[in-house]
Amino acid sequence: MSGRRVIIDTGNSAVAYAVKDAEVKVIAAYPITPQTTIVEKIAQFxxxxxxxxxxxxxxxxHSAMAAIIGSEAMGVRSFTATSSHGLALMHEMLWYASNARLPVVMAVANRTMGPPWNIWADWGDAMADRDIGWIMSWAANNQEVYDFTLISYRVAEDKRIVLPAMVNLEAFVLTHTSMPFEICGEETREYLPEYDPVWKLDPDDPIIMGNLFSPADTMKLRWDMWESMERAKKVIAEAIREYNERFNRNYEGLIKTYKMDDADYAILSMGTIGEEAEVATDVLREEGLKVGTVRINFFRPFPREDIIKTLNGVSKVIIFERSSSIGASGQIMQDLGQSLLLEKMQLDVNDVFIGIGGTDVSYEDIVNVVKKAIKGDLAPLYWYGSEGW
Structure with missing residues (x-):
């Protein structure tokens, strides 16, 4: 393992380097576009x-997740990666990993679910699993892909948490796009020590795994998972602070804010759209509009307190979502609405569906939508570009 250095490579390679630096011992995977080059790179290592x-x-x-459930249950740090229909095929086993309290880490190359077949970016594959009990991060660039993978291992394996984690990176926009990122190499060992499992299968001390539970015990298990996920907010913040100190990063925490100190209007998004929104924010500021951006780094646990605190004082929030909950709204909108109700807070909100199916999203698109929203010319639930359909 070499020391810290900057390389230029794809988001998929950033995942592979993080897995290597985390000294993962078991990897199980099945190829699927656009994830395949993650495990190809690991196989090369x-x-x-x-x-x-x-x-x-x-x-x-399905077998890939089953395999790392087995290896993790034996006390071995494990990893897999998938995308879209591969993630859907895993669905049953994702429940097993979380309910068995196995801190596996998985990279998901967010890709549109078919039919019709589409290999481009969409958050919908991962969003279908948001309620299972997995910690979920969304990277906006390749440096975050690498860093969030290491942070996810640190948090997932923390004895206060012990839940699996999913690192999301958008298909092709990140998976196959090369950009500079720093890898930490052997310095990772101090940040991410050898895995010390809370429980493991041991032939000399046999236990029953996955036996029939009573209704009361099942409810207690889910409550404990709920409590662990709530604690994860604090643990993620701690893990990020230490990561910043060790590796000279400047992550705020579960969210990233941009020019929100005096903002009248806020853009709320995540992933690459959230980063593109920062460019749009600069353009809108130049035109005299006090706009800021809030980008979600960790979607699960949902950073309710951080978002509500940041949005306090703004007059309007415009959410940009690369997925939709058909028949309801976007998933960020649902969680924000719940958060506003819990905090007894009212806000004027527009929920914008954009980039679905991999359609390009530029800062100009975001600028145009925000201007319409500020003028009051935007429907509460708005599909970008639908006027011409």
């Missing part, structure tokens, strides 16, 4: 003797 790990080649994504 193993083949060249740069990584001491076992690669399990399985016949499906």
């Amino acid at each position: 193993i083949e060249y003797g740069q990584m001491d790990a076992k690669m399990i080649r399985v016949e499906s994504e």
